[in-house]
Amino acid sequence: MPRQLLALTLVFTIGWGAVTGVAATLTSEALAGWTSYVAATERRIHREQASPAGFLGLDFGPTGPADRRALSEGATIIRKLEAKDDHEHTIDVRGALVHDWRGVVFIPGITLDALLAQLEVAPVVRQDDVLAFAVLERGPHTLKLSLKLQRTKFITVVYNTEHDVVFQRDGPSHASSVSRATKIAELDAPNTPNERELPPGEDRGLLWRWNAYWRYEDVGDGVLVECESISLSRTVPMIVRFVVAPFIEGTARESMERTLMAMQRAYAR
Numbered sequence: 513m514p515r516q517l518l519a520l521t522l523v524f525t526i527g528w529g530a531v532t533g534v535a536a537t538l539t540s541e542a543l544a545g546w547t548s549y550v551a552a553t554e555r556r557i558h559r560e561q562a563s564p565a566g567f568l569g570l571d572f573g574p575t576g577p578a579d580r581r582a583l584s585e586g587a588t589i590i591r592k593l594e595a596k597d598d599h600e601h602t603i604d605v606r607g608a609l610v611h612d613w614r615g616v617v618f619i620p621g622i623t624l625d626a627l628l629a630q631l632e633v634a635p636v637v638r639q640d641d642v643l644a645f646a647v648l649e650r651g652p653h654t655l656k657l658s659l660k661l662q663r664t665k666f667i668t669v670v671y672n673t674e675h676d677v678v679f680q681r682d683g684p685s686h687a688s689s690v691s692r693a694t695k696i697a698e699l700d701a702p703n704t705p706n707e708r709e710l711p712p713g714e715d716r717g718l719l720w721r722w723n724a725y726w727r728y729e730d731v732g733d734g735v736l737v738e739c740e741s742i743s744l745s746r747t748v749p750m751i752v753r754f755v756v757a758p759f760i761e762g763t764a765r766e767s768m769e770r771t772l773m774a775m776q777r778a779y780a781r
Contacts, residue, residue, distance in 0.1 A: 560572055567686050611744075623730060637774040637775050653679040655676075673695055676694055688727045723742050
């Protein structure tokens with residue numbers, strides 16, 4: 513093995529072990545940074561949804577018209593985002609990493625009314641990430657869900673999670689929903705008789721918080737579905753961040769892609 517490749521492999525192995533092999537604690541500084549990040553994101557989403565210039569988040573980027581054309585031709589668009597504060601400054605989430613991704617897909621042949629009717633009954637589509645789910649509570653345009661989730665990227669991590677979901681109609685051709693995780697518990701010995709939830713501080717910190725913001729637009733021959741997923745995980749030691757961080761980011765991106773593809777397969781007509 514070439515010396516440079518060997519060195520890179522050793523850096524990755526050590527760094528990945530530092531991330532996945534040791535428990536981590538969510539600090540008050542990281543939680544405060546997450547709260548600020550979410551608040552800035554939700555302010556921006558509110559401005560976009562109220563703007564006459566567009567409805568989807570992609571409408572407010574420099575490639576909005578081209579993105580819409582690509583979507584109508586079957587493309588799936590996934591991009592990394594970064595929230596800024598009201599002064600356009602980067603938000604410091606000290607001691608943790610925020611993973612912010614937006615994905616958009618076109619679901620042909622379905623109307624917004626028909627899609628919402630199905631989502632408000634069971635908003636989870638079966639896919640590799642979702643091992644089990646149940647509706648715990650149901651109200652007018654609200655749901656409380658339980659999901660058993662699996663994330664795989666060199667290692668497999670399984671979680672018991674609960675989510676509050678709220679749907680909102682934003683006009684004749686527009687709707688939105690928000691899902692906020694209220695419980696994320698990493699499982700020890702998952703899918704075995706010894707399976708148990710790890711208490712906070714004993715988990716590996718690969719998923720501490722998770723919100724998802726959905727927008728739905730009826731475009732006549734189908735519905736554009738956009739999701740912005742924001743999650744929080746432990747930080748990575750600076751010495752190995754350039755090697756390890758992309759693999760952690762990739763897990764969030766790939767999960768987004770699987771979710772959107774599963775929705776397209778399930779609801780396309």
